[in-house]
Amino acid sequence: MHIRYGYEITLTCQQPTALVCLLSVHEDRAADIRAPESFFTAPDVPSTTYRDLFGNRCRRLVAPAGDLMIWGDATIEDDGQLDPVLPNAREMAVPELPDDCLVYLLGSRYCETDRLSQIAWDMFGTVAPGWGRVQAVCDFVHNHIRFDYQQARSTRSAFEAFHERVGVCRDFAHLAVALCRCLNIPARYVNGHLGDIGVPVVDPMDFSAWIEVFLDGQWHTFDPRNNVPRIGRILIARGRDAADIPLINSFGPHLLKSFRVWTYEVPGPV
Structure with missing residues (x-):
């Protein structure tokens, strides 16, 4: 299966403003890219890339005063399989965990353990303990929070989402991450592309947030927002929570003028 994905985002800045963008596919999926990312801005501005502390690809640039359109597009090969479900995966005691998992047990900006x-x-x-307990957390979060784009708030934390019972995919992810960490299960926040392949209900295209949980020596995907295995996740970035991996980190005020995302299956090579 081949999936084309991309974005077109226009920002308005009152003055030249430094940006760091996390919009490119993660290195873990680099080998699956079949049409490399085409990236440009209008007006054309120079940019550089680097890897952050979590291994995500970040792009630095300076937006000029006025409008800046940021555009990216690529095609990736996917196995077309649903997210794996491994009900026998066990939890690991904290002393057994690898060192690099420990940070994902701690509280963070949006996940107040x-x-x-x-x-x-x-x-x-x-x-x-085990897969079933993580799934119980996701079942609870899925049923506890009402999804509502109109109620999105960039500062809402897991604790606030628990009490307000409304939010968007990042709020579902933050609450599930926080609850897992409280139970001594390493959990991290993920964002990426997730189209409507294999699902009957089509939501407006957007970036998506889900979680990864460390069980039985490896990371596994869970999705408290959709709460069913899905096809065609395209990983962009991982971190402790959304504060680590904003799609666009602006070092100055800006307005979002337009926003378009696409993710859809395309024919592969004959």
Whole structure:
């Protein structure tokens, strides 16, 4: 299966403004790229790329005063399989965890483990450890939060989402990540492209957020927003929460003038 994906974003800045953009596919999927990313801006401005502390590809540029359109497009090969489900995957005790997992047990900007710890243990402490407990967390979050684009708020935390019971995919992900960490299960926040392949209901195209959880020695995908295995996830970035991997980090004020995302299956080579 081949999937074309991309974006067109226009920002308006009052003055020249430094940007760091996390919009390119993650290195973990680089070998699957079949049509390399075409990237340009209008007006044309120079840019450079680097890897951040989490291994994500970041692009630096300076937006001029006025409008700046940022455009990217690529095609990736995907196995066309649903997200794996491994019900026998076990939790690992903290002393068994690799060193690089430990940061994903700690509280972070949007995932307040200190405020949610007792809630997590009261709700899930008696659930058998392992895949089933993580799925129970995702089931709860999926049913607890009402999805509503009109109620999106960039500052909403996991604790606030728990009490407000409304949000968008990032809020579902933050709450599930925080609850898993409270239960001593490493969890990290992920964003990327997720089209409507294999699903009957078509939502407006957008970037998506989901989570990865460390069980049985490896990271596994869970999606508390959709809460069903999906086809064709295209990873962009991973971090502790959305503060680590904003799609666009602006070092000055800007307005989002337009936003378009596409993700769809295309014919492969004959």
